Amino acid sequence: MRLLIPSRIAHVFRWMAIVAVLIIPQVAQATQWHATVGAQSKNKGHQALAFLPNEIWIHAGDSINWTFPVPEPHSVTFLTPGQVRPSFVIGCPGATPDDSPFDASACVNSGRIATVGTTYTVTFPKAGNYRLVCLIHVNMTGIVHVLNPSEPLPHDQDFYNAQAADQQRDLLSDHDGGLARKIREDAPDDSGEANAHAHNHMIVTGTGELVSTPGGIQSVSVMRFMQPSIAIHAGETVEWDSSDVSGHTVTFGQEPANVTPQTPPSGNVFADPDGARHAIISSTADNVHSGFIAQAAHERNGVPQAPAPVAQVQPPVGVTRFRVTFMTPGLYPYICAFHDELGMKGEVIVLP
Numbered sequence: 185m186r187l188l189i190p191s192r193i194a195h196v197f198r199w200m201a202i203v204a205v206l207i208i209p210q211v212a213q214a215t216q217w218h219a220t221v222g223a224q225s226k227n228k229g230h231q232a233l234a235f236l237p238n239e240i241w242i243h244a245g246d247s248i249n250w251t252f253p254v255p256e257p258h259s260v261t262f263l264t265p266g267q268v269r270p271s272f273v274i275g276c277p278g279a280t281p282d283d284s285p286f287d288a289s290a291c292v293n294s295g296r297i298a299t300v301g302t303t304y305t306v307t308f309p310k311a312g313n314y315r316l317v318c319l320i321h322v323n324m325t326g327i328v329h330v331l332n333p334s335e336p337l338p339h340d341q342d343f344y345n346a347q348a349a350d351q352q353r354d355l356l357s358d359h360d361g362g363l364a365r366k367i368r369e370d371a372p373d374d375s376g377e378a379n380a381h382a383h384n385h386m387i388v389t390g391t392g393e394l395v396s397t398p399g400g401i402q403s404v405s406v407m408r409f410m411q412p413s414i415a416i417h418a419g420e421t422v423e424w425d426s427s428d429v430s431g432h433t434v435t436f437g438q439e440p441a442n443v444t445p446q447t448p449p450s451g452n453v454f455a456d457p458d459g460a461r462h463a464i465i466s467s468t469a470d471n472v473h474s475g476f477i478a479q480a481a482h483e484r485n486g487v488p489q490a491p492a493p494v495a496q497v498q499p500p501v502g503v504t505r506f507r508v509t510f511m512t513p514g515l516y517p518y519i520c521a522f523h524d525e526l527g528m529k530g531e532v533i534v535l536p
């Protein structure tokens with residue numbers, strides 16, 4: 185009997201070794217992939233509203249870990265087939281915990297993330313092609329292709345890192361000069377009295393561009409009032425025009441709590457006959473909030489729309505202009521309630 189014990193132990197160890205050889209490679213095959221959500225220029229003014237990269241091939245059982253490197257809020261959200269894209273306030277409803285599995289049977293959502301350095305991981309147990317969306321930015325989509333482990337993957341992590349860096353550089357550097365040209369074309373010409381007609385107090389409110397990739401849509405927005413300081417005379421009107429792919433606000437005084445695109449204009453804002461919003465400010469203590477100033481996504485001509493479902497909650501009509509008539513001399517600082525932390529602020533100097 186005594187002689188049998190070592191042989192039994194050896195036997196057990198041999199079996200353990202065989203089992204380990206069979207199991208360990210499968211465990212090691214579950215890869216965690218890495219991607220980022222958004223990118224920005226040094227002064228935070230240019231924001232890439234993009235999943236970087238926005239198309240990834242992985243194996244069933246793998247996970248993807250997304251890092252959020254910017255203060256501009258984003259979400260990593262996978263909706264169920266046919267689910268209407270909700271506002272970020274509603275979510276799945278709500279958010280799902282880190283490391284949630286997604287197999288298209290239930291919505292997975294990181295929630296609104298605006299803390300630099302946050303990460304969110306999703307695991308994908310089942311093969312399929314899954315659309316990735318940001319609930320904050322309608323022009324920010326991607327796709328995850330989950331293949332059976334027997335199928336080869338087209339790319340490795342190094343490829344995706346290089347692709348993400350390329351896409352980030354392209355979006356932020358704007359090397360074709362398109363955004364700079366757009367800013368010059370859109371900018372009000374206040375160079376002389378010759379142009380001093382009704383439009384000389386126009387302020388371009390953000391600008392941006394869309395980029396379509398095979399995986400979805402990426403965009404870049406310049407989160408700035410292009411003429412941050414303007415001097416006018418009492419009784420004159422300033423107009424803010426937004427043609428940006430992102431929405432903005434023009435907000436004087438107290439900012440409404442928990443501003444969302446659905447937050448209505450303040451009670452002292454009325455509609456001009458052409459649909460633009462308008463307020464009259466008679467004191468530096470007045471609180472005025474324009475509400476969301478942006479084109480509705482469906483009104484953008486020739487712009488590729490993300491595949492359904494994308495019926496994101498939008499203002500009924502895209503209001504793109506906001507006017508304020510200033511009655512009293514003084515200094516009137518204002519912000520975009522969404523992007524003031526990125527430096528989107530301005531001031532109106534009202535002279536007698």
Ligand SMILES: [Cu+2]
Pocket residue numbers: 390407431432433520521522523524528
């Ligand atoms: Cu803004």
